[in-house]
Amino acid sequence: MIFISLLLTSLVLTCAEDNSQGYCIANEQSCATQLEEEEEKFIFYDVNPPEGFNLRRDVYMRFAIMMSEARKQGRRKNWNLVLPPWYNLYHWKTADVSNEPLPWSMFFDVESLKAFAPVVELHELFSKTKRKHFQIDRLYVLQNFPNAFENGVFDDKWEINTHCDYTASFWGYKNVTVKEIVCVKFQGMISKLWEVVMQSSHKYVMFAHGEIPLHDNYGSKSFWECRKSMKFSKKLIETAKKYISENLHCEGDICSTYISVHWRRQDFARARKRDVPSIKGTSTQIDKAIKKHNSDIVDVFIASDAQYSELIQLENQLKNLGYRVHFYSPTENDLQELRDGGIAIVDQIICTHAAYFIGTHESTFTFRIQEDREILGFESSTTFNRLCPDTGRCEKPSKWTIVQ
Structure with a gap:
């Protein structure tokens, strides 16, 4: 009991130190907010620039399900997924419309997305940090292995690639930079990305070419729960x-x-x-x-x-x-x-x-x-009907029916 009392006294005195020394008053709201923000971590991602809007929606689902499933298992509760702004998409060609990064709220009910997974708009993160310049700690550039079926088997695997040549645009924001770039050859299900994330203690981690990791269970109940949350x-x-x-x-x-x-x-x-x-x-x-x-x-x-x-x-x-x-x-x-x-x-x-x-x-x-x-x-x-070529074979559409 004496040891515990001494320990508690020490903690109180530490928290009571002057803020200029890097500490805060434990019972003050500002301290609670500061500690909460320090505990939060964020995953960013982007997709190969030529990919269209609807493929990007599917890539979002892979990351959102990865985050949601981890929380269901009581893990990674301090991690959040940053929604990449919509910017400079290949198929968006209307003239005289300003080419600026657009938030997800332009197209989706973001509150519905948040009900499924811990997601945050990039502009919300900007407002949290209150910094004019925003730096991502580490960017992992995902790359495909040259031979997906080595020895005739598709294995989930990843490894650091020493060759790394990448130019990032960060959705048109000139005030966003990255401190460190690491190239990673990756193959397999998206949940394996957690192994890459846990290689460091960084707060802001980003993945380029987020289309490379695959769904863990395409068409599963979790898949459809996520899909239902994607209300326009x-x-x-x-x-x-x-x-x-x-x-x-x-x-x-x-x-x-x-x-x-x-x-x-x-x-x-x-x-x-x-x-x-x-x-x-x-x-x-x-x-x-x-x-x-x-x-x-x-x-x-x-x-x-x-x-x-x-x-x-x-x-x-x-x-x-x-x-x-x-x-x-x-x-x-x-x-x-x-x-x-x-x-x-x-x-x-x-x-x-x-x-x-x-x-x-x-x-x-x-x-x-x-x-x-x-x-x-x-x-x-x-629903599952398609236009067929005038002549030749016409493959029937795959039926991905809903799982309740």
Whole structure:
């Protein structure tokens, strides 16, 4: 008892020292806040620049599930995931829109994300630190092993790579730098990244090429819990539902008044000619799908990256078959307020609520729509459908059905 009393007295005296000496009063709120911030640690990540919005959403899920599962197991409770701002995406090409880093709240309900995993917006972290210059302690540049199936086996593994050549942009922020860069050859499930993180005691750790680690259990219950938490922002949902109500005459979540099509063109039409149909083939397949599903439907909503001339040709062919064709055409104000990413999400939401959906093979844009339709409870037969090439083999879409 004497030893414990002496120990407590020593602790009280230490905490009572003058703040200029680096200590604080233990019962003061400022001290509690300081200690709490010192205990917090943060994982940053980024994705290969050419990757699109919808692949990045999947990479986020890998990291969010990694964080959530660790906390469920009572581990890494002081670690937080920093949401990388949306910046300079390859497919966002609208002119006259300022190219600035955009927060996740532009597109998602961040409070819903936080209910699943310990995430924080980068601007929130800036405000916490109250520093003009922000430095990440260590950046791990993830790289693929040259031979994934060495000896015919895919093993989870990682190792430090002595060759490291990397130029980081840090989402367009000029006041963000990194103290140390380490290259790591990595192969396997994302939870193995904790082994890399625990190599040091740094507070701010970042991973470049976050697309390299894989899901631990793709399609599992945790996967779908995370996916459900990825609700779109209220503004985007309201915009899409207003369009559906006014143009496609549906007020509910599961509509019966129209079918939707994701018609991927541009790079797919050039590089994947064996997987995509011609314009004529597209209109023929849409017509057959409607006749098979519900011949009373006359409204077709199309989300596409096609050239304007291609859209007009498809629209005219469908009109000749007796259909009304709809596209979401944003106003200049919409483009300024929602940005390219928001416009694409509005397209996805409209596609999600349709009675029947036809997607594009191996497109992440299509995958995200299929996931949202699973969450809403659509029959799989109305969701996992694809546009086939005019001739040749047409592989059926994989069905990743929801796990409750």
